[in-house]
Amino acid sequence: LPANEVAAVKDTWNHIKHDEVAILEAVFKAYPDIQARFPKFAGKSLDSIKGSADFAVHASRIVSFFSEYISFLGVENTQPAIKTILNELGQSHRNRGVTKAQFEEFHQALMSYLKSHNMWNADVNHAWDDAFDKMYFVIFSAL
Ligand code: HEM
Numbered sequence: 001l002p003a004n005e006v007a008a009v010k011d012t013w014n015h016i017k018h019d020e021v022a023i024l025e026a027v028f029k030a031y032p033d034i035q036a037r038f039p040k041f042a043g044k045s046l047d048s049i050k051g052s053a054d055f056a057v058h059a060s061r062i063v064s065f066f067s068e069y070i071s072f073l074g075v076e077n078t079q080p081a082i083k084t085i086l087n088e089l090g091q092s093h094r095n096r097g098v099t100k101a102q103f104e105e106f107h108q109a110l111m112s113y114l115k116s117h118n119m120w121n122a123d124v125n126h127a128w129d130d131a132f133d134k135m136y137f138v139i140f141s142a143l
Pocket residue numbers: 033034035037038039040058061062065066088089092093096098099102103106
């Protein structure tokens with residue numbers, strides 16, 4: 001990713017990375033089929049689970065994963081490490097039957113959250129599209 005895109009992704013991510021629970025809530029609200037994949041959350045109302053410890057733990061796992069991925073962007077010689085964590089994520093999610101279409105839904109939901117909590121423009125949008133393309137290229141190869 002070019003340096004200006006890395007900067008745009010890091011800056012906008014830093015604005016929302018503490019909203020762990022709100023991010024997961026936004027994802028489940030927009031795409032209930034994603035919530036339905038979680039044995040602990042399937043079939044329950046979002047309001048009844050969003051305050052639970054299980055919900056906070058999972059929200060934290062997802063946000064931490066993104067923080068790790070983003071921390072590698074623009075840093076020399078991190079390609080093999082990035083590939084390894086993305087491959088592992090693809091494999092663990094393949095084993096759970098998560099589909100590419102659901103990853104795309106997740107992408108849309110996270111982009112919406114980012115957009116509504118940041119100053120947004122076409123360049124920032126493009127930077128995030130590139131960051132997701134790079135991420136999903138590896139994940140999808142393992143899915
Ligand atoms: C678990 C991240 C998308 C369903 C996890 C874990 C992480 C994670 C870090 C825990 C470690 C592991 O088991 O691999 C992400 C990221 C995503 C993503 C970064 C998008 C880029 C999705 C989607 C679904 C999903 C789209 C469902 C449609 C699950 C489930 C678990 C899980 C069911 C297991 C939860 C448990 O029982 O503890 N995810 N995930 N994930 N993820 Fe994802």
